[in-house]
Amino acid sequence: MYDIVYCMARTLPADSPSPDKWEVQLRKGSLELAILASLWGGRLYGLEILRRLESGSDLIVSEGTVYPLLSRLKALGLLRSEWVESDGGHPRKYYSLTPFGKHRASEMASFWLRFSASLNKLLAPLGKEK
Amino acid sequence: MTIASQSQQKIDSYLDRLRQGLRGVREEDTRDIVEELRSHIVEKAADGGEMTAARIESVLAQLGSPEELASQFATDNLLARAQSSRAPWTILRGVFRWAKISVSGFLVLIISTVGYMIGGSFFLAALLKPLNPKVGLWKIGPHAYSLALGMTDHRMHGHELLGWFLIPVGLCVGGGTIMLTSHFALWSIRRFREEHRLRQPS
Numbered sequence: 096m097y098d099i100v101y102c103m104a105r106t107l108p109a110d111s112p113s114p115d116k117w118e119v120q121l122r123k124g125s126l127e128l129a130i131l132a133s134l135w136g137g138r139l140y141g142l143e144i145l146r147r148l149e150s151g152s153d154l155i156v157s158e159g160t161v162y163p164l165l166s167r168l169k170a171l172g173l174l175r176s177e178w179v180e181s182d183g184g185h186p187r188k189y190y191s192l193t194p195f196g197k198h199r200a201s202e203m204a205s206f207w208l209r210f211s212a213s214l215n216k217l218l219a220p221l222g223k224e225k
Numbered sequence: 226m227t228i229a230s231q232s233q234q235k236i237d238s239y240l241d242r243l244r245q246g247l248r249g250v251r252e253e254d255t256r257d258i259v260e261e262l263r264s265h266i267v268e269k270a271a272d273g274g275e276m277t278a279a280r281i282e283s284v285l286a287q288l289g290s291p292e293e294l295a296s297q298f299a300t301d302n303l304l305a306r307a308q309s310s311r312a313p314w315t316i317l318r319g320v321f322r323w324a325k326i327s328v329s330g331f332l333v334l335i336i337s338t339v340g341y342m343i344g345g346s347f348f349l350a351a352l353l354k355p356l357n358p359k360v361g362l363w364k365i366g367p368h369a370y371s372l373a374l375g376m377t378d379h380r381m382h383g384h385e386l387l388g389w390f391l392i393p394v395g396l397c398v399g400g401g402t403i404m405l406t407s408h409f410a411l412w413s414i415r416r417f418r419e420e421h422r423l424r425q426p427s
Contacts, residue, residue: 159289163297
């Protein structure tokens with residue numbers, strides 16, 4: 096299991112990217128987008144975000160990575176959080192997108208869609224060979 | 226001991242270790258992080274049934290070690306605070322955390338520490354000059370100079386270079402070096418955070 100952010104923090108910029116590091120970087124970059132996308136429909140708390148990511152995508156998600164990432168996205172002004180009392184009696188911390196977060200998420204999503212569509216065209220022959 | 230209190234103890238001890246690892250992070254943020262994880266552990270362990278010790282074990286294992294989790298929270302939190310406060314002490318504390326996880330952080334820590342020490346010495350020399358005649362910039366050999374802060378006495382063999390001008394020069398050089406060091410450290414922090422995260426809101 097990749098501990099994505101921790102690996103990233105230990106990776107020096109000068110290192111030449113090996114295939115593994117490339118995969119780690121790709122996963123890390125897409126995890127941020129996936130979290131922002133999961134909140135597009137409205138506020139969710141940590142465990143709901145984790146479940147949404149697990150059921151809605153093939154991303155391997157480490158719980159120990161998602162919570163620090165949520166706190167970082169909040170520090171960057173992309174998310175805001177609020178405590179809400181649950182029916183079960185314990186409070187839950189809900190996250191939602193700020194206007195800047197919404198703007199950033201849609202910017203990232205449209206880039207991703209354009210980028211992956213053109214890359215898929217280029218990759219199509221490689222898939223057929225297998 | 227009942228099963229419930231045993232389970233509670235497991236959760237508490239994990240969260241205590243997390244709290245220990247978050248030292249330096251603002252109390253308000255620490256409480257927020259600890260309570261969020263408590264809520265996660267309790268809800269996930271009780272998911273669709275009774276909260277058992279084994280279930281708690283597995284939830285805690287999935288979160289990873291509390292020390293590593295704390296380090297992930299704390300590094301970015303302290304660097305973000307360094308960026309907003311800009312005080313040398315806060316900057317050094319953030320960079321110290323960063324140095325624990327990467328070589329580039331370690332280099333920035335060494336350079337910043339040396340920078341602050343040089344800047345601080347000049348600044349201190351300027352402030353101490355009126356109080357102690359031993360304080361000054363001394364030429365003590367053909368190519369040797371010493372900035373004395375009052376501990377050593379070069380008056381017998383040395384030749385004082387600046388005299389009372391040490392006060393304005395020390396304040397300017399000291400203040401300037403401290404400012405340059407802060408600029409360098411904040412620039413490095415900004416680059417590190419940008420490279421590893423998303424852009425700051427503009």
